[in-house]
Amino acid sequence: MSEENYFRKGLGNKDEVAPLLHADYHSGLVQYFRRSGYRLDAGNTTIRLAREFGFCYGVDRAVEYAYECRERFPDRRLWITGEIIHNPWVNRRLEEMGIRFLPPASTGTDRLAGVDAEDVVLIPAFGMENEEFRRLRDRGVILVDTTCGSVLSVWKSVERYAREGFTAVVHGKMQHEETLATCSQVRKYADAHYLVVRDEAQAAWVCEFIEGRLGSDELLTRLDGSYSDGFRPEAHLRKIGLANQTTMLSSESLHIQKLLRDAMVRATGTEDLASRFKSFDTICSATQDRQDAVRSLLEEKIDLMLVIGGFNSSNTTHLLEMCLPHTRAYHVEDAACLISSIWIRHKPLGDHGPVVQDNWLTTGALAIGITAGASTPDREVGATIARVLSFRGTPTKEIEELSRTGSALESEASGATTRGGPPVIRP
Ligand code: SF4
Structure with missing residues (x-):
């Protein structure tokens, strides 16, 4: 993707928008x-x-880039793939500046259908799903990517898991934009899988399965679709790697890591545990x-x-x-x-x-x-x-x-x- 069409490090007009940002925030x-x-x-x-x-820092940067973007491309249509951040006042302010929001993915329509090659699309701090990113890139639109560095580090972890044959177990909310985007990074790899657990109760079901106290069908029913296509617990929970949505309660994320590690130890022992269980601290500072x-x-x-x-x-x-x-x-x-x-x-x-x-x-x-x-x-x-x-x-x-x-x-x-x-x- 050419440098003129993809911006990840600002648009070079920070000083021009600084007074407006100060006045607004x-x-x-x-x-x-x-x-x-x-x-x-x-x-x-x-x-x-x-x-x-x-x-x-991630939100600060995303908002700044949105203002830079409006200033740099005053005559182009400017879209955001979702709420730039979860704050209604900020999102209203961006709308007043003429920035449009793409419909949510949950509407089931092709939400990118109205985006032309001449348009500019802002990717929020949460990131966006890889499949949509590629479609926009292939269409030639200008992409201004504000995906936060802390989110990118979660993506790196789950990609590493995918490459090494580990299923990513993500502590997060399945419909949250960040978790959707994180899961999409796993889908880049053939035969790689993910599973999303919302809280300790859901993590406990996974533990019960690992320890042979819950059947595979029952686990899938309870998790209600919060996993990748083709996910089979008996095949894909032998090697797991932990990650989390960056905004979860950190103590809960750590506890879930411990629950799953302990379950693995009880089920298969400690010998060579690193070949079956991985975790990285992906909690945003x-x-x-x-x-x-x-x-x-x-x-x-x-x-x-x-x-x-x-x-x-x-x-x-x-x-x-x-x-x-x-x-x-x-x-x-x-x-x-x-x-x-x-x-x-x-x-x-x-x-x-x-x-x-x-x-x-x-x-x-x-x-x-x-x-x-x-x-x-x-x-x-x-x-x-x-x-x-x-x-x-x-x-x-x-x-x-x-x-x-x-x-x-x-x-x-x-x-x-x-x-x-x-x-x-x-x-
Ligand atoms: S990952 Fe952390 S720093 Fe980045 S946008 Fe989210 S909350 Fe902010």
């Missing part, structure tokens, strides 16, 4: 927190922001950092947590899952979900959609923790914090002043991160 209030110990005391309200939250930051925040007294991110964002849901055993926690998509100091729209863990609930923001002294998934821009985090402060009685002009101060601190060349301890706003 920057938050002075978030900068204030970053430079003030991630904490604000306002009267009887304490807000604690997780030390790692929001846009990860940004996901890990956000999960670690929440874990550390929850070591302190937090009365309620707000977890901000798209309702269909996998990594945001996992952050919520981590919070719930410790405190009240609400998964909100954006600041508008905080309807008032009484009502909140949030998505409970495991529900299919959001619900509206009352009495979320209790009175009296309150320590509120905030985090955000990897596809949430700072401006949504800042808007959410501003709304909480406002509901808790901080005057608008004080919030605006904090925001101005944050922007000014950001601009300072010193880069100091703490200025005399956490700030205090008097009620």
Whole structure:
């Protein structure tokens, strides 16, 4: 594929789009927190922001390339193969810029039918299925590939498994774009297979099969099609290699690896285990950092947590899952979900959609923790914090002043991160 038709390292106009990106995604209030110990005391309200939250390096890069792409090809039709990231505000913004979304693969239609050779197609951070990539490449369209490096390293692992005759067991969600793309890398190799397990319960079925406690037909029925064509447990679970969707709960991925390894040991012993079982750490460091930051925040007294991110964002849901055993926690998509100091729209863990609930923001002294998934821009985090402060009685002009101060601190060349301890706003 020629260099003019395939871009993987930017389009060379980063400086031109930088002011627009700053205007769309920057938050002075978030900068204030970053430079003030991630904490604000306002009267009887304490807000604690997780030390790692929001846009990860992969998402940052994908969004930047989308803006570069629009600037570089103003007269061409520009498509994205799916949501560039799982954040409705970001996706709406791209639509406003004239970027079109291809229909989801699940519609069953040929979703590439409307793409012409003159068009530009953006591949999101999750990547895309190899078969579609090849069709677009053969058609001669310009491809701007923002597939994250951490996703590429998962692909390398599963390809290595495929080459060496190991079946890839992927901890992930079968219909998630990233997992679909990962599985497609296995299909590049004849007679290679994959299997997707969503959670520990599904991994346990695979273990039961390996140890001879579950029949092959029963396993296939339970896994409900989450495997490659022609997958036969009795032939294809003799040699397995573990991988995962990068945004899964890292502790669960590690536990699944252990469950399967232990099952292999019980079934066939430890001798020469490496020839039957492989695993590589394919957990993305940004996901890990956000999960670690929440874990550390929850070591302190937090009365309620707000977890901000798209309702269909996998990594945001996992952050919520981590919070719930410790405190009240609400998964909100954006600041508008905080309807008032009484009502909140949030998505409970495991529900299919959001619900509206009352009495979320209790009175009296309150320590509120905030985090955000990897596809949430700072401006949504800042808007959410501003709304909480406002509901808790901080005057608008004080919030605006904090925001101005944050922007000014950001601009300072010193880069100091703490200025005399956490700030205090008097009620
Ligand atoms: S969550 Fe991780 S793998 Fe996904 S885009 Fe961000 S850095 Fe890349």
